Amino acid sequence: MKIGKLLFGTFFIGLLTSSCYTEVVFEDDFIEEPPYNAAVALETYDLWYVDIHATRGNGEVPFLQRAFTLSFQNGTVYANNNLVGIGKTGNGLGIDVGFYDILLGTVEVDHDADGLWLLDVYEINGNTVELRDSRSNTTYILKGYQRNSFDYDMVFYDNIHYFLQEYQVWEKTFTSEMGALNEFDDENYLQFLEDGNGFFRSSVDASGTPIVNLQWDYEGNYEIFDVTNDATLKTLTLDYDFLGNDYFELYVINDSTIELYHVSSGTVYEFTGRGYMQYLKSSSSTGKTRSKVKNPIMDVIRQRKM
Numbered sequence: 001m002k003i004g005k006l007l008f009g010t011f012f013i014g015l016l017t018s019s020c021y022t023e024v025v026f027e028d029d030f031i032e033e034p035p036y037n038a039a040v041a042l043e044t045y046d047l048w049y050v051d052i053h054a055t056r057g058n059g060e061v062p063f064l065q066r067a068f069t070l071s072f073q074n075g076t077v078y079a080n081n082n083l084v085g086i087g088k089t090g091n092g093l094g095i096d097v098g099f100y101d102i103l104l105g106t107v108e109v110d111h112d113a114d115g116l117w118l119l120d121v122y123e124i125n126g127n128t129v130e131l132r133d134s135r136s137n138t139t140y141i142l143k144g145y146q147r148n149s150f151d152y153d154m155v156f157y158d159n160i161h162y163f164l165q166e167y168q169v170w171e172k173t174f175t176s177e178m179g180a181l182n183e184f185d186d187e188n189y190l191q192f193l194e195d196g197n198g199f200f201r202s203s204v205d206a207s208g209t210p211i212v213n214l215q216w217d218y219e220g221n222y223e224i225f226d227v228t229n230d231a232t233l234k235t236l237t238l239d240y241d242f243l244g245n246d247y248f249e250l251y252v253i254n255d256s257t258i259e260l261y262h263v264s265s266g267t268v269y270e271f272t273g274r275g276y277m278q279y280l281k282s283s284s285s286t287g288k289t290r291s292k293v294k295n296p297i298m299d300v301i302r303q304r305k306m
Contacts, residue, residue, distance in 0.1 A: 059136020
C-alpha cells in the first residue's frame with residue numbers, strides 16, 4: 001500500500017511539473033524543449049529600421065536613440081547614424097559600433113561608446129521585433145529589411161527634420177526660369193538649427209561665401225507638415241519674424257540636395273548641403289539624438305508637376 005501511494009505521488013508531481021515546462025518524459029530519459037529564441041531573428045535581416053516614433057517608455061538606450069538602422073552581422077553591430085551616405089556607408093550597413101552575443105531571448109550589445117546593454121527581444125511578426133531595456137522599461141520597435149528591398153526614400157521623408165540638420169547650411173544652387181518674381185529669389189542660404197523649436201536663419205550673401213563669413217539677414221520659425229495620402233511629399237513653411245510666411249513643397253533629390261517649390265510664385269529652387277556633420281559612434285560631442293516628432297498634417301494636393 002505504501003508503495004502504491006509513493007508511485008501515485010510521483011506520477012502526480014510529474015503532472016504538475018509538466019504543466020509548468022514544455023517537456024517529454026520517456027521512462028528514464030528527460031528531454032526539455034527550449035522556448036523559441038526571438039533574438040536569433042536579428043541575424044535574418046540585413047537592416048533593422050529603428051522606428052523612433054513607436055518608442056515606448058521614458059528612458060533611453062543611447063545607441064538605439066540615435067541610429068536610423070542597426071545591423072547584426074557575425075557578432076558585429078553596425079549602425080547608420082546619419083541619413084547622408086545611408087545605403088553607401090559600410091556597403092549599406094553603416095559603421096561598426098560594437099559587438100553582440102545572442103542569448104536565450106535576449107541580445108547583449110557591447111557598444112564602443114555606450115558600454116554593455118542587455119536587451120530583451122520579442123518577435124511581433126515576421127519582420128518586426130521589440131528591443132526592451134528592462135532597467136529603464138523602455139521599448140524600441142525595429143523593422144527588418146534586406147538591403148535590396150529597403151526603401152531609402154522612406155527613411156529620408158520619415159526623418160526629414162534630421163536630414164535638414166545634417167548640414168550646417170543649405171546653399172541655393174538652382175532657380176528655375178519659370179515662376180513669378182518674389183522676395184525669396186534673393187535668399188541664397190538656409191540654416192535649420194537643432195534647437196528643438198524649429199528655428200531657421202537665411203542669408204542673401206553671394207554664392208560661394210565661406211560658411212564662417214555668412215551674415216544671417218532673416219530668422220524665424222519653420223514647420224514641416226505631412227500631407228494626407230502622400231508619403232513622399234512634405235510641405236515647409238518659413239515664418240519670418242515680422243515678414244510673414246513663405247510656403248513650399250519640399251522634395252528630397254538625393255542625400256545632399258533638396259528642392260523647394262514655391263507654390264505662390266511657381267518657382268523651383270534647389271539647395272545643396274554644405275558643412276556635413278557626421279555622427280559616429282557617440283553623440284557626446286554634438287548632442288545629436290532623435291526623439292519622437294509628430295508632424296502636423298496638411299490636407300493639400302501636390303502642385304509641383306514632376
